[in-house]
Amino acid sequence: MHRIAVIPGDGIGPEVIEQGLRALSExxxxxxxxxxxxxxxxxxxxxxxxxxxxxxDGLKQISDFEAVYVGAIxxxxxxxGVLERAIIGGLRWDLDLYVNxxxxxxxxxxxxxxxxxxxxxxxILVVRENTEDLYTGPSGFIKKYTEDEVAFGTAxxxxxxxERIIRYAFDQARKRRKKLTLCDKANAVxxxxxxxxxxxxxxxxxxxxxxxxxxxxxxxxxxxxxxxQFDVIVTTNLFGDILTDLGSELCGGVGLAPSGNIHPGKFxxxxxxxxxxxxxxxxxxxxxxxxxxxxSMMLQYLGEEKxxxxxESAVTELLGxxxxxxxxxxxxxxxxxxxxxxxxxxx
Ligand code: IPM
Ligand code: MG
Numbered sequence: 001m002h003r004i005a006v007i008p009g010d011g012i013g014p015e016v017i018e019q020g021l022r023a024l025s026e027x028x029x030x031x032x033x034x035x036x037x038x039x040x041x042x043x044x045x046x047x048x049x050x051x052x053x054x055x056x057d058g059l060k061q062i063s064d065f066e067a068v069y070v071g072a073i074x075x076x077x078x079x080x081g082v083l084e085r086a087i088i089g090g091l092r093w094d095l096d097l098y099v100n101x102x103x104x105x106x107x108x109x110x111x112x113x114x115x116x117x118x119x120x121x122x123x124i125l126v127v128r129e130n131t132e133d134l135y136t137g138p139s140g141f142i143k144k145y146t147e148d149e150v151a152f153g154t155a156x157x158x159x160x161x162x163e164r165i166i167r168y169a170f171d172q173a174r175k176r177r178k179k180l181t182l183c184d185k186a187n188a189v190x191x192x193x194x195x196x197x198x199x200x201x202x203x204x205x206x207x208x209x210x211x212x213x214x215x216x217x218x219x220x221x222x223x224x225x226x227x228x229q230f231d232v233i234v235t236t237n238l239f240g241d242i243l244t245d246l247g248s249e250l251c252g253g254v255g256l257a258p259s260g261n262i263h264p265g266k267f268x269x270x271x272x273x274x275x276x277x278x279x280x281x282x283x284x285x286x287x288x289x290x291x292x293x294x295x296s297m298m299l300q301y302l303g304e305e306k307x308x309x310x311x312e313s314a315v316t317e318l319l320g321x322x323x324x325x326x327x328x329x330x331x332x333x334x335x336x337x338x339x340x341x342x343x344x345x346x347x
Contacts, residue, residue: 001034002302005065010043010083011276012286012335013071019288019339020069020295023314026346027299027307038065043083044075053078053086059094067268067298071291072276091269092130097261098161099168100128100240101297102273104247104257107319111252111327114224119320122227124247125176127169128240130261132161135237157191157236162198168264169234170206179210179231183219183239195236216243223247244273252319252327255287258294260301270298277329284334287327289315292342314345 006021008014021037028035040062042054053073055061062068073087074080091097106112106122137154166182173180182199186192196213203211214222216239222229223246235243248257254274261269272290280286296311318324318341324333333341 001036002067002304003036003038003065004298005062005068006037006039007042007068007070007073007087008039009071009073009087009276010045010075011072011278011281012274013043013073013276015071015282015284015335016272016286016288016291017069017071019335019342020291022339023292023311023342023346024295024299024307026343027310030310030346031304031307033299033304033307037069042087043073044078047075047078047083053083054090059090062091063095063267066302067270069295069298070269070271072272072274074276074278076278088271089135092261093136095263095267095269096131097263097267097269098129098131098164099260099262099264100130100237101172101260101262102126102128102240102244102247102257103297104244104251106251107316108252108322110322110325111256111319112250114227114250117227117250122250124223124227124230125172125232126240126244126247127165127172127232127234128244129157129161129165129235129237130240131237132157133237155189155191155236155238157194159194159198162194163202166195166199166202166234169232170202170209173209173232174206177231178208179212180206181219181230181233182211182213183216183233183235183243184213185216185239186213187215192236199234219243220246223250248273253287254290255329256289256293256319256327258290258292258297260294260297262301268298268301270294270301280329284336285329285331286335287329287331288335288338289319289327289342292339310346311342314342317345318342 109118139153142150184192299308
């Protein structure tokens with residue numbers, strides 16, 4: 001039995017998670033998986049009622065589960081960043097979920113905004129460091145709200161943090177097309193030298209993996225110009241955030257992209273990479289495929305290979321055969337209808 005916590009969250013979160021749970025229930029019926037879901041109503045409503053995004057011992061409650069499945073967090077009624085940092089940040093940083101796995105996979109050429117790029121050209125796994133960098137470094141304000149105001153944030157990288165994520169990325173590359181690209185900004189950011197040094201140090205253990213380095217600005221360009229050159233990309237927290245929005249758009253849109261936040265052997269948190277998109281909340285315009293694929297990643301993490309594969313195949317059937325032409329919020333097909341199509345493909 002797998003015990004899974006569910007945080008539907010804000011905006012379009014609940015409606016995409018609903019479809020994700022339908023797909024998960026269908027595969028658990030089909031493959032006799034025992035999945036038990038426990039919902040936690042955290043996010044904006046909880047904050048507006050109690051003054052806290054989640055209860056004091058919330059993260060402790062969550063860490064008693066095997067994994068958590070999250071919709072989206074963020075609401076215009078609450079100051080930007082308060083909910084996101086407490087819930088998404090809290091889970092990632094306090095539970096030390098140091099791997100952020102973000103597959104960027106094109107299922108059909110009609111969904112790619114680039115010319116003459118098909119599924120065999122664009123299948124990239126971004127391995128984003130998830131606990132350090134500008135996100136968690138010392139930051140603050142001096143003389144806030146005065147004309148002498150200073151705002152500061154610090155990017156930092158620990159030897160342990162850099163080494164473990166690079167090692168994880170090499171292991172992933174070994175299971176794929178055996179190429180790993182380190183994306184940094186070592187030509188301008190002095191601290192990034194540690195990434196280069198650790199990359200070549202760890203790289204000695206992986207002579208079978210082709211190793212390249214690229215600066216993040218060139219990487220953004222290369223993703224658009226020649227995505228074929230990438231297999232696995234390992235990068236810093238901030239760069240990984242930005243590059244995966246770009247990469248997911250190349251695959252049909254941010255609504256399609258799943259994400260796993262993992263501490264191998266310890267805990268996993270799975271979510272679509274998109275945000276809460278408040279203006280579409282309740283309109284059933286959001287694409288639930290990112291959430292549904294995040295469910296597949298969660299099953300993979302739980303060791304339920306068959307179930308994971310079934311969901312991925314259902315999405316491949318839906319997208320790969322070109323049945324689903326439009327994917328964005330402009331699409332005529334509703335959130336629930338896309339969920340129905342996935343269920344049809346599953347059965
Ligand atoms: C993401 C999001 C988060 C991030 C925000 C909501 C804190 O953009 O998961 O990509 O920056 O990591
Ligand atoms: Mg992001």
